[in-house]
Amino acid sequence: MSASIDIRLNRQTKTYNENDIIQGTVIISTPTSFKHNGITITVDGSVQLHLSGKSVGVFEAFYNSTKPVTLINQTIELAKPGQMPSLKTEIPFQVQLKGRPNKPLYETYHGVFVNIQYFLRVDVKRTFLSKDMSKQIEFNIEYGPEHDLAAEKAITKPAAFEVTSESIKTIQNKIDVPKFKITGNLDSLCCVITKPFSGELVVEESELPIKSIEVQLLRVETCGCAEGFSRDSTEIQNIQIGDGNVARKIPVPIWMLFPRTFTCPTLLTVNFKIEFEISIVLVFEDDRMISENFPLRLSRY
Amino acid sequence: MTSISTKWTPKKRDYVSEHKQLNKTTNATTTHPLGVIVTNKPQTTISSSSSSSSPIVDPLSLKTTQAEIDPLSRALAAAITSKKDSTDEYSPTITDTFEPWSSKKGVILSQYITTKKISMTTAMNNTNDESIIDNTKMADMTTTAERVKNRLEQLDAFEGGQQTQSLTQQEYINRINEMSKDMSQAWKNDQRVKTLKIAIQCGKLLADMNVMEFYPSKFCLITDVLDTFGKLVYNRLLEKSASSTGKIPERVVPDLIPDATRETARNWFYKIAIIRELLPRILIEVAILKCYNFLSTTHYRTALVQLVKMCRGIGDPLVAAYTRCYICRVTIDIDFKYREPIEIAFTDLCHSFHQINTATVKTVYQLQKLTTSIYLSLYSPALDWIVQCLLHKLDENKMEKIVNKTRTELNMLSGGVVLNALLNTLPPNHVRSKVQRYIEMINECDEQYFPKSILYRSLGLSLLLSSPSSTPSDLQLLNSVWRVVTKFKDPSAYMACAEVWVELTSKEYTTRELNTMLSDIIKHLTPDRVFEEYYGKLHAIMIKLLANIQDFASLFAMDKILPFLDLFQREHVRVDLFKSILHVFINKNPQEKTNDPVLITAMIHCAKSVHDTLGALTNDDELREVSGLLSSLIRKVDYGKDVEQELKFCVEARGLFGYLDSVTITLIQKVNTLAVSTHRIVNGVQSTATSSFIRACMAFCYITIPSLEHPLNKLQLYTLCAQTAYLNQSLSQGDGFFKMAITLLSDFPKQIEIDGKLVSSDKYLYESITNIMSTLVVVPDNPDAGVLYLAHGLNNVINQMKCFDDTSETRAMLAMNMLCLLSTQIQTFLPYHVLKVESNDALYGNDESFLNEIHQRLSRICEQIIQMLKDLANTNPKRQSTLALEFFNRLIAHGDLNQPKCIKFAVNLWNLAQKSLNPDAQKLAKRILNHIEARSVHDKSFKRLSELILGNINDTSQSSSLSNFT
16 A cells, blocks of 8 residues: 545635635655655646637637636645655645735636636655655635625626517517417526526416426636637536426526536636526427527626 | 942932032132222122022122123223224314324325336436446545536436336335335445435436326325435434534534534535426425525525425426425424415415316326316325315414415316315314305315315215214204205215215214115115115215114114115125124124014024025135124024014024024024023923923924034033923923934044044043933933933943944943942932922832842943953053043942942952052042042041052052952
8 A cells, every 4th residue: 555645624615715724734644654855735726728629720829829827826845855654644734825916816617618726736755766646636716705806796687588489580580489478587687606596487378388498507708818719608507497388377486506616706807708698498399499598697795 | 228239339328418518608709800809899798699599600700790890801891992982083182183194195005096007217227336436436536526527427327228117006116115225225335426316216206197096106105215315314414413522413503513514415405406307306405405404594494485486387287286295294394383385385286276277288187088077186185285284273364264265266177176175174173163154165166177076075074073063963054965965966976975974964963864865875876776886885884874873773773774785786795794784783782682673684684695695615714703693693682571582583593594503503502591591480380381382492402403513512402402301391302302312422423523623522422421411310210111211221322332442431431420320310319300300219219129220230330341441451551540540439439338349349449540550540549549538537438448448558469459350
């Protein structure tokens, strides 16, 4: 058995605000003692940008220039070179999360083309004959109430909507649309990320039986700069709110929790944007679909 | 006293003084050996007075007739009364409490069943190995992103291999149980993802609408699985919160819950929130709703309301109804007082009934060949539950509001089914107080949406649960209901109501109304012989009637009861019904007898029908049951002093129930009892009328007994009848019975059947024949026949009987007993007499030739026995000794030991007995020796005998006893 390293954080949620101090313990267990050339702990945070496949042709030149944007990179020495005793060694540590000047720590976000991730890494450097050891864990960043980017609080922005076969016809120029009418209202298009997205929907009438009514949460990620950009919209999750031929004229609640780490407060920066959209999808029994999109602004508070 | 000196010379006995000596003064019993000790109960006077009136008093039965019941009879009585209580199952106290789901579940599971194949779409069972790999994979995955991705992959894999099976109901149930087991197993192995997946799968099954009839049962089964899942999650979280303090907290206080636990709980809810499909998402969240307690004290409230509202998104109204029902169940479990979600559930549910009219829903249930009303009745369990939750401990005002609201919607589709739920769950006392209004409401409902019969039935059931304000109840109520019910064309609807309302009538109204109801039922069921389909219901009605009507006679006095019984035309149904009638009749008042001719005729009619179905194919248990029933019935008939009527009844019964021997036996016993009670009535002095009646009784027995099959029964009954005949001074009849008995003995089988087993008849014969002999003591000789004609015949038969084995000692023992009988006959006064019958002692008056005859016979028999003993010497010395001891025993009791020959014979026998005794016989020998010593104090001959015997034991030189026999 070889040596193993583990990092334990004192905070169970692994979620921190900027300027918080991460406290934790590095645990190294080894059956035999060994020499090392120093142990360091590194906080690493960056924005990774990718381009979608379909955009590659257009922006090929640009493609190469999308380098990760480093948000934080701090290294602290935990131990000077020396001997690591056998069995278990626990080294407590603490690191303050402080971004670079003018670079705030964005919230953790796992997307498709944009990823904002934070890692805590322990490196044990060893003599040149044996391999270095390292262990990395991810932790999450959330804006604190005082954070600059959290300054814009959510304002309730209700939205009512009405979708009818006529409205579809005029927009899409389709003749073959079954007769239906859906009305509804969304409690707010400006949501606090920890609170559920809510609203109501009424199927006033529908000629064809309905198969399903779904609420789709979409992410709209934009990568680019002054020269050009790629904008892609992908699905995060799809929640059914109506199953089968829903009763007419009864308000069906729209209710969805925002999944953690897959969503973050709407973020608009110079070289990338993370925005969200809600789409209400109506599927008829013959699998024809009708959807209505709404832009959504998320904020932490 | 006699010139013939033999080894057996009977001594003279003075039975009166012997009797005096033996009969020590006895004390009257005051306590039952099993009874409770009761002090200060001066009942001795009563018992002594009653004992003087009847010749034999059984102390046990004497005590039972008095107020103090012994514990066994009391337990029996308690069992009977408790049975009565249980039939009266709806006591008002039960209705006050909330009917728990567990009891409801049982009803649903038994009611909603199907024979159709149910299809089930599940994942293939290929995930086991995969999940194990997952766990190892899981360990080295660090980021949430990776983990989630992995989980999604797993989920895909899980959903990938779907299969659809057609299962029978039982297979389906097994499958669900299997899933539940798999789930617990996965949980134990720390495969939480798999556990959740199984739970989700279960949830999905509830969306499947095929075979709707089974849906309510399916719901019960699956929610059980979900409940288990909820418990697993909750308990794990509870354990987790314990780890910091060391013990599991009794109450969950969110502030004291460690962060780690809260985080896990939150994770669970986030995990569930991303379940794509609506129904499983709702169900799973409801299942683990209790876990909100770890996060905050009130959050569950908003969650519940939200979840109930989310049910509106479920397209199928039936599925939505049951999902709401599940939410209400969980609500009641978590917070009994929180009504908001229940109210929403109720309102939404009422709204959703509009959907039933839509084409989509209609095609769904019409495809499965269900009518609207049947389809609607599928809602009942869910609706009943929701309404029960809603109404529980609700104040009158709110209740009124709900009732009024329902009333305004009665003409709509939902009206009937909701009203039905209300009737099922409203407090019965409330329903009774407002019964007129509810009848009106029922009339306002639209028949095509919900059958009125079910409504009337529910109303009736509710009324049954509440006690009436007065008995007989308001006739108007019955009239207004029955006016409608009687117009029902569909017999099944009609019967559903009739079943309940007849029960109500039988409980609260007089037999007049009941009679009308029954005639109405007959009228409805007679056309096209529809009654054939409702035997079960009719039977149930009859059982209710029997249970509710206290006065059996008045029940059968109704002129419609027999036509009603005639509806049962299929034989086995009819027989079952009659059996239950007989059961109730016999067990209702076990002590009570009856002489009501109508009732008896009715019962005999039932009994005859039951009896006539018996045949060679009937099994033993059934035979035994019917025999018991019929015999008990016969015993219940008692005409009191009208003995002739009773005999007539017995004659009739004999003709009717000839197939069952045990019934015939009961009849013979009953006739004997009749004869004896007549004897008691006339105080032993028979007039011409009574003696001819007795002769009739005896004649009845005489011709009935030969029809029996079992020889032992015959023998015993012959003996009994002979005794009864002698008691009633019918000497020739008595002789006749004994002649029959003796004839019967001559070819008695070697083995007889007792309790279904073949047993050697030896033991029973010994008892019976000895019994006959002791009766023969008082039987006077028939002047036309020879001296001791019967005893002689008996003796001959004993000698010739082929049923004894060569190894059996019964023949020898019987011969010895015969010696005793003859020795008694010699006495000047016989030990006992029958009143008004002159026995041989008076007849012969110790006539010399009579005595000579007896002496001759005595010595002949004695020689015979000695010969038997001799024969045994070579074959079985042990038995020889035992028999010798028995012989010795009888000799010293009856023989005259003053005769030198006699005493010598006795000593020889003793020696022979001592040769090889088995332990039992040794004990007997010891007791005999004690007896001899006790007697030797007063009796010289015994003293001499004891000297001889004891001397013999010391003096071994005495010659072998065997040589002395010759």
